[in-house]
Amino acid sequence: MKVISIGTDENILVKGSRTYKRIREYSDLVDEYYCLVFTKNKKAKIIKNGNFKVIPVKGRNKFMQVVHLVRIFHFAKPNYKKLFVFLPNSYSLFV
Numbered sequence: 001m002k003v004i005s006i007g008t009d010e011n012i013l014v015k016g017s018r019t020y021k022r023i024r025e026y027s028d029l030v031d032e033y034y035c036l037v038f039t040k041n042k043k044a045k046i047i048k049n050g051n052f053k054v055i056p057v058k059g060r061n062k063f064m065q066v067v068h069l070v071r072i073f074h075f076a077k078p079n080y081k082k083l084f085v086f087l088p089n090s091y092s093l094f095v
Contacts, residue, residue: 002032006069010039012054015047020054027052036072038065 003026011019012035027033027050035054037044044056055072059065 001030002034003027003030004034004036006036006038008038010037010041010044012037013039013041013044013047013056023054024049024052036069038062038069 005023009019011017012023014020023033023035031051033052035052036057037054039056039058040060041056042058044058046056047054057065057069057072059068
């Protein structure tokens with residue numbers, strides 16, 4: 001199964017943090033795990049580790065972050081079979 005998690009905890013962008021380790025453990029349970037993290041940090045980079053990928057969704061404000069998120073999905077064109085989207089916070093209202 002493929003899992004896409006959308007969240008706001010920027011600590012996942014720091015390797016070695018408790019959040020990063022916890023999400024990394026979750027990825028061991030599935031085939032592919034993508035974590036999209038909303039951030040204002042323009043220098044944040046994609047982190048890839050096996051079947052686990054952290055993608056920063058950059059933007060100056062929430063509106064631009066959602067626009068960037070739509071762009072990511074538009075260009076990625078994911079295979080929607082066996083796809084689970086996890087929205088753990090208030091951003092589920094925007095998607």
